[in-house]
Amino acid sequence: MKAELSPRRQVFLYGLLCVLLIPFVFPTWWMVTSSVKPISDIFAFPPQLVPARYDWTTYSKVFELQPFVKQYWNSAYIAALVTIGTMVVSSMAGYAFARIRFPFANTIFMVVLLGLLIPSEVTIVPLFQMFLKAGMVNTHWPLILVPIFGAPSVFATFVMRQFFIALPVELEEAARVDGLGRFKIFRKIALPLARPALASVAIFTFLHSWNLYLEPIVFLSSADKFTLPQALTQYTDAYGGPMWNIQLAAATLTALPVLIVFIIAQKQFVEGLAHTGLKG
Amino acid sequence: MAEVTLSNVRKSYGAVDIIHGIDLGITDGEFVVLVGPSGCGKSTLLRMVAGLETITGGDVKIGGRVVNDLDPKDRDIAMVFQNYALYPHMTVATNMGFSLEHRGGSKAEIAERVKWAADILGLAPLLDRYPRQLSGGQRQRVAMGRAIVRDPKVFLFDEPLSNLDAKLRVVMRGEIKSLHQRLKTTTIYVTHDQVEAMTMADKIVVLNGGRVEQIGAPLDLYDRPANQFVAGFIGSPSMNFLNGTITPEGFSAPGILLPLPEAEHGHKDRKAVYGIRPEHFFLDENGVPAEIILVEPMGSETQVTMKLGETLATGVFRERVSLSPGATIRVRPDLGNIHLFAADGGQRLN
Numbered sequence: 001m002k003a004e005l006s007p008r009r010q011v012f013l014y015g016l017l018c019v020l021l022i023p024f025v026f027p028t029w030w031m032v033t034s035s036v037k038p039i040s041d042i043f044a045f046p047p048q049l050v051p052a053r054y055d056w057t058t059y060s061k062v063f064e065l066q067p068f069v070k071q072y073w074n075s076a077y078i079a080a081l082v083t084i085g086t087m088v089v090s091s092m093a094g095y096a097f098a099r100i101r102f103p104f105a106n107t108i109f110m111v112v113l114l115g116l117l118i119p120s121e122v123t124i125v126p127l128f129q130m131f132l133k134a135g136m137v138n139t140h141w142p143l144i145l146v147p148i149f150g151a152p153s154v155f156a157t158f159v160m161r162q163f164f165i166a167l168p169v170e171l172e173e174a175a176r177v178d179g180l181g182r183f184k185i186f187r188k189i190a191l192p193l194a195r196p197a198l199a200s201v202a203i204f205t206f207l208h209s210w211n212l213y214l215e216p217i218v219f220l221s222s223a224d225k226f227t228l229p230q231a232l233t234q235y236t237d238a239y240g241g242p243m244w245n246i247q248l249a250a251a252t253l254t255a256l257p258v259l260i261v262f263i264i265a266q267k268q269f270v271e272g273l274a275h276t277g278l279k280g
Numbered sequence: 281m282a283e284v285t286l287s288n289v290r291k292s293y294g295a296v297d298i299i300h301g302i303d304l305g306i307t308d309g310e311f312v313v314l315v316g317p318s319g320c321g322k323s324t325l326l327r328m329v330a331g332l333e334t335i336t337g338g339d340v341k342i343g344g345r346v347v348n349d350l351d352p353k354d355r356d357i358a359m360v361f362q363n364y365a366l367y368p369h370m371t372v373a374t375n376m377g378f379s380l381e382h383r384g385g386s387k388a389e390i391a392e393r394v395k396w397a398a399d400i401l402g403l404a405p406l407l408d409r410y411p412r413q414l415s416g417g418q419r420q421r422v423a424m425g426r427a428i429v430r431d432p433k434v435f436l437f438d439e440p441l442s443n444l445d446a447k448l449r450v451v452m453r454g455e456i457k458s459l460h461q462r463l464k465t466t467t468i469y470v471t472h473d474q475v476e477a478m479t480m481a482d483k484i485v486v487l488n489g490g491r492v493e494q495i496g497a498p499l500d501l502y503d504r505p506a507n508q509f510v511a512g513f514i515g516s517p518s519m520n521f522l523n524g525t526i527t528p529e530g531f532s533a534p535g536i537l538l539p540l541p542e543a544e545h546g547h548k549d550r551k552a553v554y555g556i557r558p559e560h561f562f563l564d565e566n567g568v569p570a571e572i573i574l575v576e577p578m579g580s581e582t583q584v585t586m587k588l589g590e591t592l593a594t595g596v597f598r599e600r601v602s603l604s605p606g607a608t609i610r611v612r613p614d615l616g617n618i619h620l621f622a623a624d625g626g627q628r629l630n
Contacts, residue, residue: 173332174365178379178426179353192369 028255035059035249042244058249066231067224068250075228076257078143079209085148086156086205087198093153094160095186099172109161115154123150124218131219142219143212143227152208156201163197164190199268203261210258228254282343282356282433282466283308284329290337291324291490298324299490301338306483309464311457315477316487317513322470323438325487329468330436331355343433358427359436363443364419366411366426373398373407376425383430397425400459417448424456428463435460437469441476453479474514478502486510503617508626511555511619517583520593522554523623531620535589536568541615543630552629555619558583561595567612570595572605586611 005013029049034042035058037051044052062068096102097109131142147153167190175185191198216230223234232254235247284306291299299321306312314322327333329340331352339346347355358379366375376397377390385393398404401421411419420440427435437456441449457480460467471477477484478498486493486501486509493513494506505511511519524533531538531554538554570586570593577583582601585594586609595611603609620629 168363168365170361170363170365171367173330173352174359174361174367174426176332177330177352177357177359179382184382189367 031248031255032252035245035252037245039243039245042248055245058245059253061243061246062235062250062253065246066226066234066250068231068253070224071226071228071231072253074140074225075210075254078140078227079206081144082147082152082209083202083206085144086153087201089148089153090156090160090201091191091194091198092186093157094162095164095190097157097161098164098167099190100182112154113158115151116158118151120151120214124214128218137219138221138225139219140225143209143215146215147205147209147212152205156205159201160194160197163194167193196268199265203265203268206261207258210254283341284434284466284468285341286325286329286338287341288338289325289328289335289340291321291328291333292336297490299328299336302487302490302492304485304492304495306466306468309466311460311467311469311480311482312485313469313471313477313481313483314485314487315471315474315513316493318472320487321490322472322487326436326438326468326470329434330357330359332359356433357436358430358432358434359438360420360423360427360440362439364411364423364440366419366422368411371408371410372403372414372422372425375411375422376403376407376429379426379430393429393431394425397429400428400462401425401455416444417452420444420452421455424459428459428465431465433466435465435467437467439470439472441471442473449476456480475516478514484514486513488513504628505555505619506628508553508555508621511621515557517558517594517596519555519557519619520588520591521621522556522588522591522593524552524554526550526552526620533589533591536591538568538588538613539615540620541618541630550629551623553621553623553626555621556593556613557617558594558596560614560617561593561597561611562614563597563599563601563609564612565610567610569608570611572601572603572607572609574605575601575603577601584609 033049033051036054036056037048038053038055041048041051041053093112097105127142127146128137131137134141136142171189171193172185175189180188211229212227213229216227220226220230223231226234228250232247232250235243235250237243284304286302286304288301288303289299290297290301302325304312314325316322324333328335329342331347331350331354335348340348342355342357352359367378370378373394376394377385380390380393394407395404398407401424403418403421403425406414406418406422411422414422423440440456441452444452453476456469469476469480481498483495484498484501485495488509494501494510498514501510501514505514505519508521512521522531522533522536522538524531524538526532526540527537527549529537530540531552533554568588570588572584572586573592574585575582576585577600580598582597582599583594584597584601585592587593588611601609618630621627622629
């Protein structure tokens with residue numbers, strides 16, 4: 001049973017939470033409000049928390065200056081493929097590491113985990129060389145394949161492995177007695193039960209892919225192939241200076257799906273991390 | 281239904297032997313209980329019959345067919361696990377019909393079998409619930425339902441009642457027994473609880489350290505245990521043991537001379553262990569003196585911890601003993617129920 005907090009303690013806790021919220025909420029608030037301000041008002045002093053004047057044309061200019069719909073689609077389908085691919089790879093690999101006894105399983109898992117220690121900046125040049133030779137530069141393939149088989153997937157594999165390890169072995173033994181083979185046990189028993197872990201893998205994989213910046217600027221060179229984070233940097237004036245209000249309007253549109261997904265799935269996300277013994 | 285035969289079945293993990301060559305024959309329809317202390321290998325043996333553990337040596341036969349290398353699904357067995365192992369994401373009906381579904385049963389056939397099993401076990405109102413919405417006893421019943429729905433050759437139970445409270449355990453014990461009497465399917469049941477073993481089994485197999493200590497009907501094991509281990513394991517409160525020597529006058533234990541049947545005097549001057557069950561002491565003014573240490577009135581009987589010479593022993597009396605600790609009573613061992621075991625090795629002497 002949860003103990004009721006005293007009113008004074010409640011006020012204190014809510015006050016503390018409000019203070020802690022500032023670094024998270026303020027930038028978002030600033031981004032959204034500044035996206036509808038004329039550019040001169042963005043740097044006005046004292047700062048305007050609520051716009052004094054509204055300029056809604058920023059949003060139409062987002063679409064006029066760049067093939068923004070195409071770029072939105074690029075980000076969306078790449079993130080979707082990466083998410084699905086990572087869920088497939090990490091659930092199967094995580095299950096194998098958790099349940100299948102094969103020689104050097106733990107050593108191999110350690111080697112795989114070492115992948116997390118290598119920063120993407122270190123591997124980006126060799127990867128570029130590889131994809132160049134494969135004729136895949138200025139295509140979306142590197143942005144799809146690198147996350148599915150790279151560090152993000154390693155982390156997802158780790159999360160899935162931890163979940164499958166915690167799953168009672170008796171469930172799988174009961175399924176063996178019931179007539180299921182290894183793959184069916186995975187598909188019919190282990191995977192449906194791993195939904196919370198899969199949901200958290202899906203969310204952080206989607207976020208990672210959606211926000212990916214380094215890889216797109218290395219691998220892509222034509223505007224119609226750009227993804228959103230890369231496109232945001234393209235809203236500049238004739239002198240190369242950023243058009244802040246348009247850029248922030250594009251940033252607001254970019255952040256919107258992520259916010260929606262997170263608000264809808266936050267319960268499963270937290271549950272998933274709780275199941276895997278990881279803390280958010 | 282089928283017979284199950286284990287011939288010289290062995291199990292090792294690396295250099296460590298867990299099961300040391302077990303021979304066991306289980307006839308068609310028999311209810312056999314494997315009982316023994318924790319770590320004696322009873323669950324391992326059951327899992328070897330199920331096919332969940334590999335066999336290091338020997339043969340397991342089900343229905344006359346060697347099944348050593350067959351998958352669990354091909355052995356035609358059903359198993360009830362200690363923690364029930366119900367699929368949490370499936371309803372009771374889906375849990376029960378799951379194995380039939382994977383063996384190609386038609387929907388109508390599955391529904392009919394599930395209904396049949398649910399009716400037997402009183403699960404009909406619960407078929408649409410999920411395991412998390414059931415009590416411990418209901419989950420246990422679903423696990424049993426899942427086992428019987430397929431009409432397997434052999435039921436395997438791995439300590440199925442150990443997660444239930446004492447009262448429910450007694451109820452479920454009765455249900456499993458009556459289910460067996462109804463279905464007459466060959467059953468192997470693992471427990472560490474000798475009361476479960478005594479009340480349910482047609483035949484008990486007492487295991488210790490991966491070896492069979494004795495196989496027999498419950499009362500045979502109770503009345504004529506083959507060795508000191510079985511004598512101590514079967515029965516509650518457990519048998520009293522007094523170390524001493526067989527002499528022409530009786531059994532000489534430290535500080536006391538206990539009577540022996542005349543037939544046992546032939547073992548004279550042999551070191552031995554004198555075994556007597558608590559209920560085989562009688563209050564008798566001509567008996568041997570015993571100092572009362574503790575009196576525990578149970579209502580129907582009184583349990584008395586007493587000192588026989590220098591050895592603590594337990595007596596269970598139908599009479600109400602109203603004496604206090606420190607007082608002396610006189611008790612007479614029932615000469616027809618005295619067990620003598622070798623001091624070295626513990627084998628039965630009489």
